[in-house]
Amino acid sequence: PVKPDDSACDDGDACTQTDTCQAGGCTGSDPVTCTAPDQCHGAACNSQTGTCEYPALEDGTACDDGDACTQTDTCQGGSCVGGNPVVCQPLDSCHQAGVCDPASGECSNPPLADGSACDDGNACTQTDTCQAGVCTGSNPVTCQPLDQCHGAGTCDPQSGECSNPPLEDGTACDDGDACTRTDTCQAGVCTGSDPVTCTAPDQCHGAACNAQTGECEYPLLDDGTACDDGDACTRTDTCQAGVCTGSDPVTCQPLDQCHGAGECDPQSGECSNPPLADGSACDDGDACTRSDTCQAGVCTGADPVVCQAPDECHQAGSCDPLTGSCLSQPLPDGTACSDGTCQDGVCTSAAGGCGCSSPGKPVSSWWLVLLGALLLRRRRKK
Incomplete structure (x- = not known):
């Protein structure tokens, strides 16, 4: 039978100090309380013995070693170990780094001695020194014009460069080229105009102004420079010693x-x-x-050539333009002729007999055609 609620029992866990029956089940209460001795140990009750155990926490568990100058503190082998120490840096170019205060984590940053070199952040001061911890600039940049088409301008504190603004367009200047007769500033550049114009005397001479003297010079072009001698019958015209000389003449051929x-x-x-x-x-x-x-x-x-029929069993035919010979075809078999009818180009008697071809074996006509061609060729040669 089920025991009454609150009857004593044992739930098998030594870490519960009071075990009672509740609705037929053994329920533990009043657990043993374990407190960790420090931040790098845990605290847990052993359910077999009911005693507290204090295992070391895993290496790398975050903790606080109490030193503000270590920025990363972790448990290592059960101890809180500080790492990533504060590295002191000078506040500015007129202070030293100093040392870190463990209580605050702040660096001391004492001032440097007066006269120590520094940088005041103004590129227009060329000599900067510390004075009572303050960087003070002296020896300022003196701006000069870049050239004859720019003013001196002012110094830029960021770069230390002078602004050198361009002079007004039209300001007189000298571009150093004697071949330009009017020189003025244009957008900050000395620009020559009204140039000396030199014209080559012919196509085998150049023309150029001498920038030193402003005089025109007419040098010979290189031998072999293409030109035109005005004669369409010379197909290759080149300068030779300053003269346009034609060569490769057209050679006329009968059409x-x-x-x-x-x-x-x-x-x-x-x-x-x-x-x-x-x-x-x-x-x-x-x-x-x-x-x-x-x-x-x-x-x-x-x-x-007028072609004639070689006999009564051939057509007149036509002349061959390649040979000049007449080509005549035999008349159709059965065409009437003086001795009977034509058979394969031969006049054949139906009765046959001496001097005539036998029926079924007519005399070949090829020799008659050949004889006719030879006679025509002989006539042509005459």
């Missing part, structure tokens, strides 16, 4: 067999190429014309 070479026109560089006299012999490239002559500059063929 064709019915024109002469002619002469080059100095104005255009074109060759005249006059036509040859009418009747001058030429070759029109057509072997079927037996008499070729120039007519108004054109090679014109005449006396054409």
Whole structure:
């Protein structure tokens, strides 16, 4: 049966000093209180023995070693150890670093001796010394004009540079070039104007003003400098010892067999190429014309080959422009002829017999065609 509430029992935990039954369960109360001896130890009751234990906290646990001059304090092996000490720095260029006060963590920063070098932050004072802990500047920068087109201006405390403002545009100056006859300040730059104008006497001479004297000089251009001699019939013109000299002349060639070479026109560089006299012999490239002559500059063929049929079983045919020979085709088989009908270009008797080809084996006509071509070629050569 369930014991009444508040009946004594044992919850098995020695760290609870009073154990009673509550609603059928054993509940511990009045726990043992353990207090850590310092900030780098823990405190816990051992549930087996009911006694307090004080384990060291993990290394690196934050703590306070009581010294304001250590900025990072951590537990190390159960002890609070200070680290990251305050490093004293001078307040300014007229104080020393001094030492750190453990109570406040502040540095003492005593002043340097009078006359110690320092920097007052004003770049326009060239000599700065400590006086009663204060950096005092002396020997100020004296500004001078940069050049003839700038004023002296004032010193900039940040940079120590002088402002050197430009003089008004139009202020007279000298740019050092004798070839400019009017020199004035423009946006702080001495600018020359009204220059001496030098004109080259020809295309093989230069023209330049001497900046020292203001006089024009006309030096020869380098040999080989391109120029134009005014003659279109010379294709390469170069300066030679100050003279434009033409070379690589145009060589005229006949346009064709019915024109002469002619002469080059100095104005255009074109060759005249006059036509040859009418009747001058030429070759029109057509072997079927037996008499070729120039007519108004054109090679014109005449006396054409007239093709004739070599026999009654061939057509007249046409002339071959490459050979000048007539090419005649046989008439269709069965075409009537004096001895019967044409067969393969041969007049064949239907009865056959002596001197005629037998039916089915007509005499070949190739030798007749060849004979006709030879006769025509011989006639052409005459």
